[in-house]
Amino acid sequence: MEYRLLGKTALRVSVLGFGASPLGDEFGKTTAEERQRAVDTAIDRGINYFDTSPFYGRTLSEERLGQALAGKRQRVFLATKCGRYDLDRFDFSAQRVFTSIDESLRRLRTDHVDVLQAHDIEFGDQRQIIEETVPALLNVKESGKARFIGVTGYPPRRLAEVAAARPLDLVLSYCHYNLLVTDMDELLTPLVREKGIGLVNASPLHMRILTETGAPAWHPAPESVKQAGAAVVRLCREHGRDPAAVALRFCIEHPYVATTLVGMASPAEVEANVRGIEQPVDAGLLEEIARLVEPVKNTTWESGHE
Ligand code: NAD
Numbered sequence: 001m002e003y004r005l006l007g008k009t010a011l012r013v014s015v016l017g018f019g020a021s022p023l024g025d026e027f028g029k030t031t032a033e034e035r036q037r038a039v040d041t042a043i044d045r046g047i048n049y050f051d052t053s054p055f056y057g058r059t060l061s062e063e064r065l066g067q068a069l070a071g072k073r074q075r076v077f078l079a080t081k082c083g084r085y086d087l088d089r090f091d092f093s094a095q096r097v098f099t100s101i102d103e104s105l106r107r108l109r110t111d112h113v114d115v116l117q118a119h120d121i122e123f124g125d126q127r128q129i130i131e132e133t134v135p136a137l138l139n140v141k142e143s144g145k146a147r148f149i150g151v152t153g154y155p156p157r158r159l160a161e162v163a164a165a166r167p168l169d170l171v172l173s174y175c176h177y178n179l180l181v182t183d184m185d186e187l188l189t190p191l192v193r194e195k196g197i198g199l200v201n202a203s204p205l206h207m208r209i210l211t212e213t214g215a216p217a218w219h220p221a222p223e224s225v226k227q228a229g230a231a232v233v234r235l236c237r238e239h240g241r242d243p244a245a246v247a248l249r250f251c252i253e254h255p256y257v258a259t260t261l262v263g264m265a266s267p268a269e270v271e272a273n274v275r276g277i278e279q280p281v282d283a284g285l286l287e288e289i290a291r292l293v294e295p296v297k298n299t300t301w302e303s304g305h306e
Contacts, residue, residue, distance in 0.1 A: 006198035006258040007169060007197050007199070011049075011077050013077060016252070016259070017200070017259035017261040019263035021053070023038075023057070023065055023265060024059075032064075034265065035064055035265065038266050047270070049261075051080075052080050054103065054104060055085060058086060059103075079113065082100035093132065097139075098140070114147045117149065120304065121133075121158055122153045130162055135166075150169055150170035150172060150198070151172070155304070156176050156186070159171050159188055160188045163191055163197055164191060171199055172202055174201070175202075177254060179246070179247050180209070180229060181206075181298050181299070183300075184201065200257070200259055201251055201254065201261070203263075206221070207263075209221060210247040211243060211244050220301045221299070222299060222301070231292050235288060235289060244273065250286070
């Protein structure tokens with residue numbers, strides 16, 4: 001496993017990060033045994049960055065990750081979030097940030113997290129995020145309950161605005177840098193790079209579009225993108241490559257992203273993904289994928305109050 005520094009934080013994070021939303025059954029039912037083995041396998045294979053949120057499984061992901069990490073907390077960096085609690089339940093007030101971190105620490109069975117992030121900020125009022133939420137996060141950082149702070153969300157422009165206005169340690173962007181979309185690099189990457197803010201890239205499989213299983217029912221992408229993803233999957237197979245591995249390797253090669261978060265719910269997925277990032281993708285296959293994806297490249301959907 002390769003490790004990279006996350007911006008100016010002292011965290012040397014594994015290039016492959018463990019996305020824990022599937023532990024909250026966001027992509028289908030999981031068993032306790034499978035979850036435990038997924039987490040154990042990830043640690044054994046050198047993954048040291050775990051990302052969760054009170055939102056995933058409506059606290060289930062945090063609860064289960066805390067349980068699975070019992071006795072191993074010191075071996076990993078733990079990142080969680082605040083502000084989003086259900087599909088349509090958001091609260092980015094300072095007061096809620098303070099109660100939220102205490103609730104998360106209880107569920108995660110720890111006295112501090114390494115990272116606390118405001119979750120899906122595009123659903124909040126941008127002024128409140130800048131003037132109230134981030135200052136509250138900084139307050140939590142001073143208290144020692146979180147070592148570093150950041151924001152997460154879908155529209156890169158919203159993330160960039162906050163990063164320009166406040167001293168963040170990291171930003172988490174999702175579904176804006178993978179085989180189907182690369183527009184994270186238009187505005188967000190140059191800005192955070194210049195400021196030395198850490199960059200975390202999530203959903204390298206475009207929330208399962210780039211896998212054999214395909215998109216879950218709730219996936220917000222238009223049908224044309226799902227079709228293009230399915231075509232990429234077929235093409236990778238024709239070339240004898242695992243599509244998820246190709247998609248992950250593409251993301252890992254980003255020159256500034258410190259860790260790429262992939263959602264994992266079983267030891268088999270962990271093994272496949274750790275192996276998958278080791279194998280380079282030949283330029284010919286990448287060119288064919290680019291041609292296939294071209295008609296839908298950088299297609300996005302609406303999220304929050306953009
Ligand atoms: P993803 O693109 O990582 O896809 C995850 C899905 O792919 C899951 O169903 C998983 O079981 C499956 N999968 C993983 N490896 C596979 C393999 N080798 N073969 C076939 N299927 C495989 O999407 P994601 O889970 O949404 O994103 C990753 C993580 O990033 C999340 O778990 C979360 O921690 C984080 N994230 C954060 C935000 C936010 O803060 N706003 C948004 C999206 C994601």
